[in-house]
Amino acid sequence: MRAAVFPETGPASVLRLVDRGLPLAAAGEVRVRIVLSAVNPTDTGTRAGRGVPDGVAPPRVPNQDGAGVVDALGEGVSDLEPGDRVWVWDAGFGRANGTAQEYVVLPRHQVVRMNDDVPFEVGADLGIPALTAHRCLTLAADGPARLAPGALDGRTVLVAGGAGAVGNAAIQLAKWAGATVLTTVSSKEKAALALAAGADAVIDYREEDVAARVRELSPGGPHVIVEVNTANLDLDLDVIAPGGNIAIYVGGKFSVPSFKAMLKNVSLDFVLTYTTTPEEKANAVAAVAEAANTGAFRVGEEAGLPIIRFPLDRVAEAHEAVENHAVGKVVIEVTAP
Numbered sequence: 001m002r003a004a005v006f007p008e009t010g011p012a013s014v015l016r017l018v019d020r021g022l023p024l025a026a027a028g029e030v031r032v033r034i035v036l037s038a039v040n041p042t043d044t045g046t047r048a049g050r051g052v053p054d055g056v057a058p059p060r061v062p063n064q065d066g067a068g069v070v071d072a073l074g075e076g077v078s079d080l081e082p083g084d085r086v087w088v089w090d091a092g093f094g095r096a097n098g099t100a101q102e103y104v105v106l107p108r109h110q111v112v113r114m115n116d117d118v119p120f121e122v123g124a125d126l127g128i129p130a131l132t133a134h135r136c137l138t139l140a141a142d143g144p145a146r147l148a149p150g151a152l153d154g155r156t157v158l159v160a161g162g163a164g165a166v167g168n169a170a171i172q173l174a175k176w177a178g179a180t181v182l183t184t185v186s187s188k189e190k191a192a193l194a195l196a197a198g199a200d201a202v203i204d205y206r207e208e209d210v211a212a213r214v215r216e217l218s219p220g221g222p223h224v225i226v227e228v229n230t231a232n233l234d235l236d237l238d239v240i241a242p243g244g245n246i247a248i249y250v251g252g253k254f255s256v257p258s259f260k261a262m263l264k265n266v267s268l269d270f271v272l273t274y275t276t277t278p279e280e281k282a283n284a285v286a287a288v289a290e291a292a293n294t295g296a297f298r299v300g301e302e303a304g305l306p307i308i309r310f311p312l313d314r315v316a317e318a319h320e321a322v323e324n325h326a327v328g329k330v331v332i333e334v335t336a337p
Contacts, residue, residue, distance in 0.1 A: 003101030004315040004332075007059045009049030012319040015062070017312065023097070023105045025074035030111040032086055037099035037312075037332040038065040038124040039322045040165070046092070047319060052274055054094045062319070064092050066099030067123025068335070070111070077108050086111050087123035087292075089131060089285065093274050100315055102335050112285060115293045121307050124331050125165065125299050126288050131273045133169035134284035136226045136247035137177070139269040143224070143245075144177070146283035148290070152179035158214065158222035158239070159183040160232055162194030162202065165329055166249060168305045169297075170226045171197040173288070176296040179224075182217055184210060190327065197304030214239040230254040233268075240266055247271055305329050 001022055006014045025031040043063045045051040070084040080086070088111055092098025097105070114123050137157065138144055144151040157174045161167040162183030174181045175198040183199045185191045191202045203213045214222070221241035227233075227248045236246050237260040244264065249271040256268065276284070291297040299305045306328030310318040314332075321330050 001102040002312060003061050004312060005059050005061055006047050009047060009058060011048065012044070012316040012323070015047070015316045015319065017315070020101070022103060025072045025105050027075040028077060028108055029074040029105050030070055030077055030080060030086075030108055031072040031103055031105045032066075032068045032088060032111060033071040033103055034066045034068040034099050034101065034334040035120045035337050036067050036124040037063045037334050038127065039063055039318050039330040039332065040065065040128045041322055042128060043092075043098070044319045044322050052093070052272065054274075056094060056096055060092065060096045061098045061101050061104075062092060062315075063098040063100045063332070064090055065124055065127030066091060066104070066334075067114070067120040067126075071103060080108075080111065080113060085114050085116055085118065085120070085123070087114055087126045088112070089127040090274060100312070100332060100334070112289050114289065118292050119299070120337060121299050121329070121331065122292055122297060125169070125305065125329050126292055126297070128273055129165040130169040130173065130288045130297065131281070131284045132166050132249050132271060133173050133226065134287055135271045135273060135276055135280060136170060136249060137174055137224060138280075138283070139247050139267075139271070140224060140245045141267075145280075147173055147177040147287040149176060150178045152177035154178075155224065156180045156182065156218045156220075156222040156241075158218075158225045158236075159199070160226060161185070161228040162197065162199055163190035163304065163327060164228060165305065167194070167226070167228065168197045168303075171199050171304070172297050173291060175199075176291050180218070182214060182222060193301070193304040193306075193327070195304070196302060211235055211238050233257065234260070237261055237264070237266060240264060242266075245269055299329060301328075307331060309333055
């Protein structure tokens with residue numbers, strides 16, 4: 001089989017396409033033929049040597065997320081069949097083999113069945129972006145542990161960066177769960193994408209007074225803010241509802257205006273999908289799978305997330321596209337559907 005490998009950390013140019021033997025599925029494992037491998041910023045960070053530490057040194061096959069079909073079952077796996085359409089999550093975390101290869105072997109619980117009418121493009125987006133978004137939307141002490149229709153009825157969610165992959169997922173999942181969703185973007189083009197994702201209102205932070213607009217749209221303030229930029233923290237604390245939650249899924253150092261947070265009894269929560277608890281991850285996987293299987297989670301420009309495609313032999317270009325902040329979901333076409 002063909003596999004993309006980085007023998008050492010560095011720029012995208014370190015990636016190489018190599019031939020490898022077909023891996024075998026051991027007991028409790030599933031071998032998946034990968035149709036689409038998704039590229040996330042965390043994947044390019046790992047390849048560059050600045051990713052989340054997981055104790056695995058190169059050579060490595062990059063990329064955590066992907067979608068494909070079941071190819072072989074290890075002993076004891078009886079609830080899947082060869083040919084089933086599936087999506088996978090955290091494929092390359094804590095192991096050397098991610099999804100940028102024709103076949104990958106994973107533990108059964110990291111292989112999720114999806115309905116036959118769910119496009120592979122959707123499946124490839126259900127790992128890091130959707131699971132991160134789910135955790136951000138379920139942090140509140142008085143909120144749901146697992147999203148479902150009606151779980152966020154009566155709540156308002158503000159999503160920073162609604163045209164990004166996590167922002168798009170947060171909009172779709174929050175709307176599916178019944179929330180009113182506001183979002184911020186940086187251009188008219190991105191505003192159109194956020195509206196296509198289902199946002200109730202979109203605020204262009206380069207053209208509008210965000211705080212004034214949020215107060216107009218939500219006088220009591222959003223209950224949850226899904227935050228991609230810690231520079232927004234002052235603004236978030238100005239507009240959030242008393243007792244609200246700010247979910248931050250980006251790294252970096254920043255100072256906290258603690259008195260502002262104290263006045264409203266606001267909590268700041270930090271999210272990394274890799275290290276959520278088994279229960280939190282299981283809830284996220286189950287909810288995201290349900291949303292996808294019922295048609296509530298979509299991708300493509302008509303759903304606010306354009307698909308940007310590269311063949312496997314251009315894996316380095318796919319990584320560079322993500323590093324250059326491509327608007328949309330970058331996927332690598334690994335094998336034919």
